[in-house]
Amino acid sequence: MIFSYYPGCTLKTKAKSLDIYGKKSAEELGIFLEELPDWQCCGAVYPMAGDEIATRLSSVRALATARNLNRGLVTLCSACHNVLKRVNEDMKTNEYIRTRVNNYLEDDIQYNGETEVYHYLEMIRNVIGFENLKRKIKYPLKGKKIASYYGCLLLRPGKVMQFDNPENPSIMEDFIRAIGAEPVIYPFRNECCGGYITLENRRLAKEKCNTIVASAIEKGAEAIITACPLCMYNLEVNSTELKLPVYYFTELLAEALGVK
Amino acid sequence: MLVVEKVLAEDILRISGVNTRKCMKCGKCSASCPAFNEMDIHPHQFVSMIERGDIKKLIKSKSIWNCLSCMACVERCPKNVEPAKLIEAVRLAVIRQQGANHLKADKIPALVDERLPQQAIVSAFRKYSK
Ligand code: SF4
Numbered sequence A: 001m002i003f004s005y006y007p008g009c010t011l012k013t014k015a016k017s018l019d020i021y022g023k024k025s026a027e028e029l030g031i032f033l034e035e036l037p038d039w040q041c042c043g044a045v046y047p048m049a050g051d052e053i054a055t056r057l058s059s060v061r062a063l064a065t066a067r068n069l070n071r072g073l074v075t076l077c078s079a080c081h082n083v084l085k086r087v088n089e090d091m092k093t094n095e096y097i098r099t100r101v102n103n104y105l106e107d108d109i110q111y112n113g114e115t116e117v118y119h120y121l122e123m124i125r126n127v128i129g130f131e132n133l134k135r136k137i138k139y140p141l142k143g144k145k146i147a148s149y150y151g152c153l154l155l156r157p158g159k160v161m162q163f164d165n166p167e168n169p170s171i172m173e174d175f176i177r178a179i180g181a182e183p184v185i186y187p188f189r190n191e192c193c194g195g196y197i198t199l200e201n202r203r204l205a206k207e208k209c210n211t212i213v214a215s216a217i218e219k220g221a222e223a224i225i226t227a228c229p230l231c232m233y234n235l236e237v238n239s240t241e242l243k244l245p246v247y248y249f250t251e252l253l254a255e256a257l258g259v260k
Numbered sequence B: 001m002l003v004v005e006k007v008l009a010e011d012i013l014r015i016s017g018v019n020t021r022k023c024m025k026c027g028k029c030s031a032s033c034p035a036f037n038e039m040d041i042h043p044h045q046f047v048s049m050i051e052r053g054d055i056k057k058l059i060k061s062k063s064i065w066n067c068l069s070c071m072a073c074v075e076r077c078p079k080n081v082e083p084a085k086l087i088e089a090v091r092l093a094v095i096r097q098q099g100a101n102h103l104k105a106d107k108i109p110a111l112v113d114e115r116l117p118q119q120a121i122v123s124a125f126r127k128y129s130k
């Protein structure tokens, strides 16, 4: 099975292991992620204002290219996923935005939100299935206690993202179980790490990350997994009191599948 | 209300798409906000102040730079008011003015370290500059 794949700026630079192990693991699971031709950076944050048109164009171009290839579009980075999914919803439901964006676009890519956007984890859940994943695991991570860090971008706003229950998600825990490890539930798994605030008010990012890491440790976690390069940075660099190793979920997936 | 304030208030309502009158003033947005301690004006106050056209204080507020766009207030508001969209619209009202960028490119080298992902810089520019 082939999906179009949108890596985004950071997966080609600082977060190469999120990208490389994601692709390798998908292949092992019988899915080919074909990188979209000529993709551009999505901007990393969703433009909330209804009159922001130019900031939506790169996402729409990616969505329209996938549509023209007749493929679903898979993302890995939580931020790209949030932006692409929400812009796609705008193109489906907001006539003001749709008309203005299409006025900017080349004639052959008029776009109305046709593409299905999946996060890699949704692809595992909806297309492969956790039971099937479990069967393909060669080196289960037995006895490892792992905390999922969802953060904000995969989950909210729940109405648009439709990823999981935004207040009590389970997809990452199901993933952890499928690779043979033990999920650790802790109260801060869907609280913000601070995101870009690390550049504006580092103290706030540190406060958030120290709370998250301390909470995961208190519940017995030995490691944290994430799908977001900025969450990874914040949880590692801005946790200044207690520390836990932080991994991209694809690193552990590749390890368990024996393709790392 | 000054004429400029009135125009700004109308702009903010229009580009945010928020209907401030749906707010029932329960305060849940502010209670959910992870940046609460760093804000001088809190999310529920944005809603009522914009409704009153009290824009000047919001423009000077440090809250607009400390909002994390985490969408907790949007998710948890029982009336679907979406206060984060108001905060975004006020921030845009500021940075869309000529020369009013909050983050300037020459500040970046001092903020970057070896591990910082591109995503951080890209999103900060989207939030703080035009
Ligand atoms: S989006 Fe901003 S205002 Fe709303 S809860 Fe998050 S940090 Fe607070």
Ligand code: SF4
Pocket: B022, B023, B024, B025, B026, B027, B028, B029, B030, B043, B044, B047, B076, B077, B078, B079, B080, B081, B082, B083
């Ligand atoms: S949560 Fe919603 S209804 Fe309650 S104060 Fe905030 S904006 Fe108003």
